[in-house]
Amino acid sequence: MSATGAAIDLAPGVLAGDVGAIARMITRVERGALDGADQMAQLYRAGGLARVIGVTGPAGAGKSTLVAALGAEIRRRDLTLGIVAVDPTSPYSGGSVLGDRIRMQALGDDPEVFIRSMATRGALGGIARATADAVAVLDASGKDVVLVETVGVGQDEVDIAQASHSVVVVSAPGLGDDVQALKAGLLETADVHVVNKADRQGADRTVAELRSMLGFEAGEGWVAPVLPTCAESGQGVPDLADALDRHHDWLVASGGLRERQRSMARHRLKTLLTALVHQRLDRPVPGSAFEAAVEALCLRTTDPWTAAHSLLERELGGRPKGCS
Numbered sequence: 001m002s003a004t005g006a007a008i009d010l011a012p013g014v015l016a017g018d019v020g021a022i023a024r025m026i027t028r029v030e031r032g033a034l035d036g037a038d039q040m041a042q043l044y045r046a047g048g049l050a051r052v053i054g055v056t057g058p059a060g061a062g063k064s065t066l067v068a069a070l071g072a073e074i075r076r077r078d079l080t081l082g083i084v085a086v087d088p089t090s091p092y093s094g095g096s097v098l099g100d101r102i103r104m105q106a107l108g109d110d111p112e113v114f115i116r117s118m119a120t121r122g123a124l125g126g127i128a129r130a131t132a133d134a135v136a137v138l139d140a141s142g143k144d145v146v147l148v149e150t151v152g153v154g155q156d157e158v159d160i161a162q163a164s165h166s167v168v169v170v171s172a173p174g175l176g177d178d179v180q181a182l183k184a185g186l187l188e189t190a191d192v193h194v195v196n197k198a199d200r201q202g203a204d205r206t207v208a209e210l211r212s213m214l215g216f217e218a219g220e221g222w223v224a225p226v227l228p229t230c231a232e233s234g235q236g237v238p239d240l241a242d243a244l245d246r247h248h249d250w251l252v253a254s255g256g257l258r259e260r261q262r263s264m265a266r267h268r269l270k271t272l273l274t275a276l277v278h279q280r281l282d283r284p285v286p287g288s289a290f291e292a293a294v295e296a297l298c299l300r301t302t303d304p305w306t307a308a309h310s311l312l313e314r315e316l317g318g319r320p321k322g323c324s
Contacts (some may be wrong), residue, residue, distance in 0.1 A: 004048060007028075008046065009039060010024055010028070010039060011025075011042045011140075014043055014137055014141050015043070015046060015133045015201060017141050017142050020060050022095030022114055022138065022141050025043075025115075025137050026116055026130075026133075026134045029134060029137070030119075030134075032279065043137055043139075046072050047136055047139035050135075050143050050144060050145060050167070051165055051263075052135055052146050052163070052165050052166075053162070053167075053168065053244060054147075054148045054160035054163060054166070054168065055147060055148065055168045056150040056151045056160045056169055056189070057169050057194075058172075059173055061170040061172040061196055061197075062170065062196040062232075063150075063196075064085065065210070066168075066194065066231040066233040067083060068231070069232075069242060070147065070237055071083060072107060072237075073237050073241045074111060074145050074147075074241060075113065075291075077187045078243065079144040080113070080114065080142060080145070080159060081113045081114075081144070081146075081147070082113075082114045082116075082138030082139075082146040082147070083107070083115045083116070083148075084116055084131055084134050084135060084148045085115070085116070085149045086119075086148070086149060086150050103133045113320070118131060118134060118319070125245040126302070131148060132267075132268050133149065133310070141226050148160065148163065148164060152280035152289075161189035162266075162267035163264060164250065165251065165264075166191045166244050166247050166248060166251075167192075168190070168191070168192045168194055168244070169189060169192075169193050170194045171194070171196070171210070172195065172196045172198050172200070173197060173200045173202035174197075174200055175204070186255055187213065190224045191247050193214070193225065193227065193228065194227050194228075194236075196229050196230070196231055198228035198229055198230050198235065199230045199231060199233070204228075207306050210226045211226045212228065222254075222256075225243050227240055227243060227323060246321060288313055289310075289311060293307040293310070
């Protein structure tokens with residue numbers, strides 16, 4: 001904060017690609033600081049050029065190692081890179097448990113790469129609520145590609161499909177019935193399937209099972225390839241980067257990119273509205289309509305459903321369909 005109490009304007013530094021400004025801006029959005037909303041608005045309007053690639057899958061599949069290897073391949077192609085690694089939340093500090101530079105040290109020294117760990121802070125869907133803001137900051141800073149690695153909680157990580165242009169779903173042999181787990185929730189979100197740790201026994205079977213399942217689901221349009229990789233050695237990683245390039249080219253040629261962008265915008269707006277509602281409910285204003293509704297509930301002069309619908313109508317001007 002400046003001496004006048006106004007938020008320091010970090011937007012010019014972010015737009016210039018200044019690492020310090022980028023880091024401080026992401027910290028600000030992680031805190032949910034509303035004093036920087038006008039700056040985020042400026043950054044959002046300046047962005048829209050970065051390719052956003054989500055990487056998700058069960059814990060233990062080697063997502064972090066794969067992201068580091070894919071990031072290195074992207075840099076070999078002379079593209080600038082941002083990485084947002086969404087980690088579990090520490091029950092003590094509220095911060096991320098895992099450290100970005102511990103896992104991605106080789107990329108951390110590259111001035112054209114910015115890596116940030118973010119805690120989920122209880123957010124569902126495998127990604128933090130502030131992740132989209134962090135992606136917007138990196139986009140506005142001029143990064144060509146932004147990789148988003150989810151926390152690795154399993155089949156609940158479907159939000160990433162609404163927050164990325166391309167989604168990579170990572171599995172690995174030896175994780176139990178991993179293909180069935182993917183089928184239950186993650187299978188349909190993938191634009192590219194990766195069977196990592198392909199040097200392990202059973203990798204060929206996992207690849208074959210996925211290809212068989214996808215063969216039955218194949219229709220018109222993009223068919224997600226199944227690629228074996230060994231992230232530690234780099235085996236198959238260039239093929240993954242090529243597949244992501246082909247998917248992006250297909251989105252552009254088919255008009256699907258516009259639909260992805262619309263889906264991302266819709267998801268972003270819903271997420272932000274939800275966050276703002278939670279924030280307002282956590283700090284209700286004395287004498288507000290919410291507090292009046294609480295009092296009416298205590299007096300039993302209304303019921304929770306009627307009160308909730310009334311508040312929703314007041315805020316958004318309508319009831320959701322199906323509500324009586």
